[in-house]
Amino acid sequence: MNDLQLANKNSAAFWRAVGRARGYELIERPGFLAALDPVRNGLRVVLTSPEPPAADLAELTELMKSRSWPRVTIEDQFGVMSPPLTPNRKPVMVRPAAPLPAPTVEVVHVQTEAQLAGVDKLVVEGFPIRHFQPHGSAAAIPPGLLTTVGFDAYLIAVEGQWAAACATISDDEVAGIYFVTTLPEFRGRGLARQLMHAALGQLDPLLVTLTAAEAALHLYQSLGFTTIAESTWWSS
Numbered sequence: 001m002n003d004l005q006l007a008n009k010n011s012a013a014f015w016r017a018v019g020r021a022r023g024y025e026l027i028e029r030p031g032f033l034a035a036l037d038p039v040r041n042g043l044r045v046v047l048t049s050p051e052p053p054a055a056d057l058a059e060l061t062e063l064m065k066s067r068s069w070p071r072v073t074i075e076d077q078f079g080v081m082s083p084p085l086t087p088n089r090k091p092v093m094v095r096p097a098a099p100l101p102a103p104t105v106e107v108v109h110v111q112t113e114a115q116l117a118g119v120d121k122l123v124v125e126g127f128p129i130r131h132f133q134p135h136g137s138a139a140a141i142p143p144g145l146l147t148t149v150g151f152d153a154y155l156i157a158v159e160g161q162w163a164a165a166c167a168t169i170s171d172d173e174v175a176g177i178y179f180v181t182t183l184p185e186f187r188g189r190g191l192a193r194q195l196m197h198a199a200l201g202q203l204d205p206l207l208v209t210l211t212a213a214e215a216a217l218h219l220y221q222s223l224g225f226t227t228i229a230e231s232t233w234w235s236s
Helices: 003-022 054-066 113-126 143-147 191-203 214-222
Strands: 025-029 032-037 042-047 072-076 086-095 151-158 161-170 174-182 207-211 226-235
Touching: 003 025, 003 032, 003 042, 003 086, 003 143, 003 161, 003 174, 003 207, 003 226, 025 054, 032 054, 042 054, 086 214, 113 143, 113 151, 113 161, 113 174, 143 151, 151 191, 161 191, 174 191, 191 214
Parallel strands: 042 072, 174 207
Antiparallel strands: 025 032, 032 042, 072 226, 086 207, 086 226, 151 161, 161 174
């Protein structure tokens, strides 16, 4: 696999894990992975082939039409679709294994449901995930992820309050970093960089991938990530 295929494989793995932990129906075909939630998250799709079978695209089109979804999100890293949705282009980045300094603040490697609930609150409120607000109405980062092979999460506290968090998923080929979040009142203190140092240290020697928000692009570049493609996220 090339780096883009590895990044795509990781994104599908992340949504497979999250979908199972949230209790979603999953549909997996050669050309796509779909997580179905008719109540809150809607239809979440990762296209998984640069040349998806026509039957898969037809099934996906029918899925989009079959229900009144609260939202539809299609992650298209290969540029194979043009659905009647709004496009948002995001850089797909990778970083080969390379040494980094240890974090200079305490970064908690999440081990308990209480700690994971802290990650959930941070991500829902700070990322933010608005369709999971108010926090507590449902878990965006549910407890079942604690027992998912390859899943890890990290937290930083400031003055006794959880201030920053991220999640990762990995296998023996590639790792991905997701939901890097700092609450607004703690931004500007370098906490995201400290999270990244901790997570990257744990993921060494794997290739690491992420999809970058524009505001964090400079941070990721400074950590050695380079852009390999531009993914189109189609959304309703």
